[in-house]
Amino acid sequence: MHRHNWHGIHAGCVYSDEKRFRKQGYGRMSLINRIFRPKTAYDGSAVYLSEPQELFDLHCHLLPYADDGAGDMEEARELIGQEYEQGVRTVVITTHLREQMFSTPVSRIQKHYHALLQWVRQTEDLKELRIYQSREYYCDERFHALLSGYAAGQKEIAYDDMIYFPEEEILPFGSKKCILMEFSTRRNQEEELQKYTKEALAAGLTPVLAHAERYPAVQTNPDILQQLKKMGVIIQINAEAVLGNEGKLQKELTHRLIETNIADMIASDAHNLQGRRPDLAECRHYLTRKYDGKCAEHLLHDVPYHLIND
Numbered sequence: 001m002h003r004h005n006w007h008g009i010h011a012g013c014v015y016s017d018e019k020r021f022r023k024q025g026y027g028r029m030s031l032i033n034r035i036f037r038p039k040t041a042y043d044g045s046a047v048y049l050s051e052p053q054e055l056f057d058l059h060c061h062l063l064p065y066a067d068d069g070a071g072d073m074e075e076a077r078e079l080i081g082q083e084y085e086q087g088v089r090t091v092v093i094t095t096h097l098r099e100q101m102f103s104t105p106v107s108r109i110q111k112h113y114h115a116l117l118q119w120v121r122q123t124e125d126l127k128e129l130r131i132y133q134s135r136e137y138y139c140d141e142r143f144h145a146l147l148s149g150y151a152a153g154q155k156e157i158a159y160d161d162m163i164y165f166p167e168e169e170i171l172p173f174g175s176k177k178c179i180l181m182e183f184s185t186r187r188n189q190e191e192e193l194q195k196y197t198k199e200a201l202a203a204g205l206t207p208v209l210a211h212a213e214r215y216p217a218v219q220t221n222p223d224i225l226q227q228l229k230k231m232g233v234i235i236q237i238n239a240e241a242v243l244g245n246e247g248k249l250q251k252e253l254t255h256r257l258i259e260t261n262i263a264d265m266i267a268s269d270a271h272n273l274q275g276r277r278p279d280l281a282e283c284r285h286y287l288t289r290k291y292d293g294k295c296a297e298h299l300l301h302d303v304p305y306h307l308i309n310d
């Protein structure tokens with residue numbers, strides 16, 4: 001296993017037009033992928049000269065009946081199958097938690113997760129897959145209350161006429177105790193980014209900024225991410241934005257974040273089998289062709305590997 005010192009990984013992605021891949025069969029695409037994938041997209045026909053490292057997907061919505069991700073168990077199974085086919089061996093399911101929008105109780109999330117986990121363990125074709133359950137926390141007042149309670153070691157907190165158990169609601173993942181945090185995409189939120197980052201750090205957690213390319217504050221001034229990185233935030237960008245499926249602005253921004261070594265990690269943020277499928281193999285192929293294999297491995301393997309394993 002190729003290993004890096006944790007503190008040295010930010011220097012791992014160097015812009016270069018070196019191309020070390022050749023076209024061959026990368027493995028079979030699923031029927032659904034072949035049917036729905038646009039003709040202009042990656043056709044699944046490339047492999048690298050050296051054996052590619054396993055992929056990690058630390059931001060996706062594959063749990064059924066829980067948020068706006070997989071609609072049922074069948075769709076969840078197909079999505080997991082697609083991840084595995086693409087070379088993903090570690091999946092962290094990050095089910096939304098957001099006031100007045102996504103409030104599925106933890107008990108129901110655990111119930112569906114254990115059903116999914118049982119299926120994974122019983123499926124011989126997925127024997128190398130490691131799958132974990134976490135959340136994507138929208139930074140609102142309830143999350144603030146949960147984080148504060150978690151940091152203070154409170155067993156329960158009262159919020160909006162409800163009782164919550166911070167230790168159950170805050171579900172960090174990986175050895176670095178990561179939590180994925182998202183913010184409003186409609187207003188400038190630089191102060192909020194700082195505020196919730198400090199709160200997460202004070203709670204002993206590693207904040208991961210979900211799809212950094214979406215926020216007006218970052219679009220206006222990408223350099224604000226440098227300050228967050230210095231504080232300890234992991235900057236995650238979405239594969240679909242890198243590939244250009246979210247428009248020109250987000251594509252250009254994600255490439256700028258990659259070329260300046262601000263982006264730490266790419267995840268799929270996959271939701272369904274229609275418009276938002278797992279796409280990390282396609283992203284790896286694209287990055288390897290545009291930059292180099294080292295850049296792709298840094299964002300899709302090395303950093304997530306350290307977050308999970310070190």
Ligand SMILES: [Fe+2]
Pocket residue numbers: 059060061094136210269
């Ligand atoms: Fe997400």
